[in-house]
Amino acid sequence: MRVPRKTLFLLILALFALSAQAQDFHKMSFEQLPSLNTPRGVGQPMLLNDEVTVFGGHTTGYKPEETAEYYRSGAWHSIPMMYPHDGGAITQLQDGRVFLAGGNAEAFGIGQSWGAEIYDPQTHSFAPIGIMNCKRSLLAAVAMSDRRVLVAGNWHGPDGVEVYAPGKGFSTLKALEPGLCYPYILPISADDAIFFSPMESSGDTTGIFVQHLNADAVEVPLLAEWVPIFNYATSDDEQKIAEFTYLILANRRDGKETSILKVTSGEFSILELDAPIPQESPFGDAIFWSVGPQVDRSGRLAWIQGYDTLGRIYFARIGYNPTFDGGKASVQLYYAEKPDGFPYSKALLMPGGRLMLVGGVAQVPGNPVLVNDNFNTSAEVYLFHTEEPKKASGVPLWAIIAGAILIGGAVALLLTGKKKAPEEESADKAQKLNADLMEEMKSLIQEKGLFLRKDLRVADVAQELATNQTYVSMLVNNLSGDNFSTMIAGYRIRHAQKLMREHPEMVHEEIAEASGFASRTAFLRTFKAQTGLTPTEWKKQNIK
DSSP states (O other), rough: OOOHHHHHHHHHHHHHHHTTOOEEEOOEEEEEEEEOSSBBBBEEEEEETTTEEOOOOOOOOTTTEEEEEEEEEEEEEEESSSSSTTOOOEEOTTSOOOOEEOOOSSSOOOOOEEEEEETTTTTEEEEEEEEEEEEESEEEEEOOTSSSSSEOOOSSOOOOEEEEEEEEEEEEEEOOOOOOSOOOEEEEHHHHHHEEEBBBTTTOOOOEEEESSOOOOOGGGGGGGGGEEEOTTOOOOHHEEEEEEEEEEEETTTOEEEEEEEEETTEEEEBBBOOBBBSSSSSSBBBBBEEEEEEEEETTEEEEEEOTTTOOOOEEEEEGGGGGGGGOOOOOOEEEOOTTOOOOOOOOGGGOOOOEEEEEEEEOOTTTSSOOEEEEEEEEEEEOOSSOOOSSSOOOOOOHHHHHHHHHHHHHHHHTTTOOOOOHHOOOOHHHHHHHHHHHHHHHHHTTTGGGGGOHHHOOOOOHTOOOOHHHHHHHHHHSSOHHHHHHHHHHHHHHHHHHHHHOOOOOOHHHHHOOOOHHHHHHHHHHHHHHHHHHHHHHHOOO
């Protein structure tokens, strides 16, 4: 039976009218994953080499925690850190390692500390890199393009900008007046950065001035109206949408509205949204938006996170792509709930629009505002899925209408003899496309010698293939069974073996340098891990 055009037109109008009536919150499915080995609050999570790793924070009793944990093969694995970093700084370096510094020196969030270290995700190990010039807590750090790391921020102590340079240690660049607590440090050019925060080191609220690395502080009138949220457990790369362009979550000073600031080369503006970020949940409770944005640059999406006082968790997905052409960003809303509520923590953005909540602190029951109990920490881990619901139950009327129209079209195609391809055929085609791209990637890495670059990242290979890094990571995992770093290490080891056969006179340091390894130590460690032999043992067995 054919649907009259007028009827079809009215149905489509109804579809759009219904969908525009209100901002719908989509209920997320979630799963509970194995718990952390140590309950921890204010831990600093990162996705490194396809492994979720959480650093430091504090454990039950509000005591600084001196371990990190990474998730592999369905379990968490603990690693001792050199120093505690509860309230410390974290940023990822260009070579994939992680810089950590400072934090609370004692239990209860008291005092400041000096220590700094670097984590190597390939070896799951920490190495000290000296001490900062100023002991600090509630600080931040950012890696610049020239490999330097800028550090700033403090709590009830002196503040200033200092820089860490590999092989040279720390040196002071300038004082910050006033000092800042958990500052945003945003590079605005190759050699300049800005510093701002909602709170001074003294605990007073900040005004409308933004401090510069290479210039005097400047007034930003927009900050008279909007206050950025606290910048804890965050690095600038999470907030970056383009070169020297960032998104910052902010609240109106009267507390009645939440929005997103856009910072472009130091200039502040409001990101235009096609719908407001709601202050009230579907259940009538206030939502406290307190984390994010975390940016998926390949999908041009940013995620912010909030809670209500009953422990429900909320996410807003901001589609910012239209704003590059003068349009408005879209807002898609999600929530999840469970009887005893979720612990309060930053949920880490994962591939595929998933978010992982790793530990956290308890909320004070029945408090009219969001207050956290830092003495009671959690080891619980949850993975949230934000894909649209596929089941009929709970599907809005407009979606049912749209589905009926699509089904009617499919029936019409069948009646006219245009058969839909079987699912098996589609799956085979997708598998072949993936396999072809994997082969193209392997050829590219080999023929261009990409593996010889010491700082090679997933993003570099994705750019060469004109695809996104999340897809490349999933491709490597699914088709090779390895993560990206392990795969690249294999290329380097095979190249090193070739060099040892052709140039037996070369010493280990020369081979390491010529094969793309960061150091002789990394070469020896990786060779042993991949072959079960030291380079010397391998040469004895394979070179006559």
